[in-house]
């Protein structure tokens with residue numbers, strides 16, 4: 001094992017305490033041979049024989065008695081080199097590291113294919129939710145059209161608090177940090193980067209197209225306000241941070257942003273730190289996978305399942321066919337993707353404003369679905385939901401609107417993911 005932290009610690013406990021139960025169920029005698037950590041003096045929740053622990057990850061990978069490597073150290077370095085080294089030595093690897101896969105996926109998967117050993121990563125998306133295996137095996141023959149996921153528990157917890165308690169973004173972030181749902185530096189979660197890495201992985205499984213983290217457009221939740229949540233509810237929506245991988249006419253689109261979902265959508269009811277992945281395909285119609293997206297115990301279950309799978313492959317002794325085949329496939333630029341917008345404007349409460357705003361949308365071929373206005377004397381709030389139009393048209397319309405003399409500010413833009421607009 002490389003790492004014995006939140007996930008690794010839970011896995012070690014399971015390997016030790018549930019050894020007999022695992023053997024009874026699977027026939028496998030899983031033995032912990034070596035564990036790499038950063039700080040050897042740190043107290044460990046799970047009992048590990050001190051003789052097994054090292055600070056040198058290479059010692060774990062190179063140990064001839066180690067047949068299978070579990071990478072739960074996180075980060076890109078040295079995790080990437082260690083995974084490659086293990087694969088090249090013909091050792092199956094189980095990893096939970098979405099950041100590493102999103103950054104170096106093709107290289108790692110081809111090393112696994114060349115060596116004929118499995119590289120398994122069920123825990124990398126959705127923590128304890130089985131989603132990688134269903135997508136790469138059960139649904140391998142389905143022409144999946146779209147995958148939409150709530151794949152970051154921190155932000156879903158925060159958005160749920162904002163929606164249900166009218167709390168501000170700053171207050172819910174502080175609360176999430178106090179409860180241990182958010183890191184001291186929450187950027188990867190609230191900025192959408194973590195969800196983008198998972199979106200890249202989901203896209204590659206659903207479509208065999210490698211997006212690569214740099215090609216995933218992502219926006220976080222940090223600009224959302226309590227007012228956005230309130231207006232969304234009033235319009236019949238809830239706001240969720242969505243990781244979307246979609247097959248469009250000209251290729252695949254992979255993107256992450258907070259979006260309004262109709263309250264009737266199955267993902268709208270996913271509350272708190274729970275994760276969920278919604279899959280659409282012509283034959284299966286709609287599938288929903290939901291559950292704990294993080295946490296030591298649920299994530300260790302996914303890792304352990306992969307360990308058992310890989311151990312069975314070792315016993316079978318055959319070359320392993322790759323679970324995932326990546327082709328460079330066409331990716332659709334985000335500016336070309338058709339989206340629907342909700343726009344909130346602060347305007348002068350004067351005749352003609354609405355006509356000017358509608359005109360600006362019209363100048364860029366964006367048609368309006370609905371308008372709601374709330375006046376307060378000399379100023380007013382306009383809430384507009386548009387029909388589908390390419391991102392670049394929506395952006396151009398927004399820029400024109402922002403420059404209108406009677407428009408005080410474009411207070412908010414949130415995309416709308418709804419089949420009925």
Ligand SMILES: NC(=O)c1ccc[n+]([C@@H]2O[C@H](COP(=O)([O-])OP(=O)(O)OC[C@H]3O[C@@H](n4cnc5c(N)ncnc54)[C@H](OP(=O)(O)O)[C@@H]3O)[C@@H](O)[C@H]2O)c1
Nearest residue numbers: 003004005006007036037038039072073074096097294295
């Ligand atoms: N936590 C979750 O709920 C969750 C869910 C899904 C996926 N994951 C993924 O699982 C992986 C592990 O996450 P985690 O939360 O378990 O992380 P963590 O608690 O920070 O544990 C990391 C472990 O790796 C060790 N380590 C780090 N750098 C090392 C180095 N250079 N050499 C040797 N050991 C090193 C650490 O040693 P020390 O103990 O000495 O510091 C620690 O034991 C990450 O890729 C993460 O994205 C986590």
